[in-house]
Amino acid sequence: EVQLVESGGGLVKPGESLRLSCAASGFIFNTFSMNWVRQVPGKGLEWVSSISSSSAYIYYADSMKGRFTVSRDNTKNLVYLQMNSLRGDDTAVYYCARGRAAAGEYFQYWGRGTLVTVSS
Amino acid sequence: DIQMTQSPSILSASVGDRVTITCRASQSISSWLAWYQQKPGQAPKVLIYKASSLESGVPSRFSGSGSGTEFTLTISSLQPDDFAIYYCQQYKRYWTFGQGTKVKIK
Numbered sequence: 001e002v003q004l005v006e007s008g009g010g011l012v013k014p015g016e017s018l019r020l021s022c023a024a025s026g027f028i029f030n031t032f033s034m035n036w037v038r039q040v041p042g043k044g045l046e047w048v049s050s051i052s053s054s055s056a057y058i059y060y061a062d063s064m065k066g067r068f069t070v071s072r073d074n075t076k077n078l079v080y081l082q083m084n085s086l087r088g089d090d091t092a093v094y095y096c097a098r099g100r101a102a103a104g105e106y107f108q109y110w111g112r113g114t115l116v117t118v119s120s
Numbered sequence: 121d122i123q124m125t126q127s128p129s130i131l132s133a134s135v136g137d138r139v140t141i142t143c144r145a146s147q148s149i150s151s152w153l154a155w156y157q158q159k160p161g162q163a164p165k166v167l168i169y170k171a172s173s174l175e176s177g178v179p180s181r182f183s184g185s186g187s188g189t190e191f192t193l194t195i196s197s198l199q200p201d202d203f204a205i206y207y208c209q210q211y212k213r214y215w216t217f218g219q220g221t222k223v224k225i226k
Contacts (some may be wrong), residue, residue, distance in 0.1 A: 035215070037217075044207065044216040044217060044220045045156075046217065047214070047217065050214075050215065056174075059191075059214055062121070095164075104211060106166060106169045106209060107166065107212050107215075108166055108175075110163035110164055110188075113163060117127060
């Protein structure tokens with residue numbers, strides 16, 4: 001069974017940093033892309049970042065470029081989202097999602113999400 | 121950037137109704153479109169991929185159609201479990217979600 005478990009969320013002040021982790025199990029991790037999607041409570045879904053199976057291809061939404069960094073450790077089945085210079089509008093539930101293939105494609109499996117709150 | 125626009129934003133329907141949700145892309149995305157269902161407090165779940173392919177385990181009352189810039193998600197006979205928010209997503213160039221359509225009880 002595919003499982004994705006996010007961790008690392010919490011309350012931080014504007015300008016601070018946070019690193020989210022996503023632990024994957026139940027599939028061959030190094031053959032699938034991994035993605036981050038966020039959702040402001042009560043609002044819609046916003047794609048954040050994607051990383052291909054070998055980390056060769058990395059993409060970010062424009063509003064996250066330069067502040068967020070995605071990475072993965074295929075030896076530990078983990079994907080990370082390093083978030084710097086956090087702002088109030090980064091407050092959201094952050095979901096980790098597995099792609100259907102090594103790169104590109106839709107998001108086939110999702111974790112339950114971790115809440116990030118940015119507030120002074 | 122490719123923008124995705126869903127309509128309607130809210131849809132009121134009864135159990136047994138046939139329901140159709142529309143998603144329009146700002147430029148052609150061929151068939152690189154997925155539909156997701158999200159219930160309160162849960163992560164999204166994929167229903168349809170490549171515009172019309174049913175994800176494994178998804179009931180056959182869900183179907184998708186379209187290509188290019190206009191797509192539809194149809195629920196042939198709405199069930200109590202189907203009251204939720206539905207999102208389209210393009211994956212032709214990066215990834216973009218529509219704003220969502222809430223299907224509520226009439």
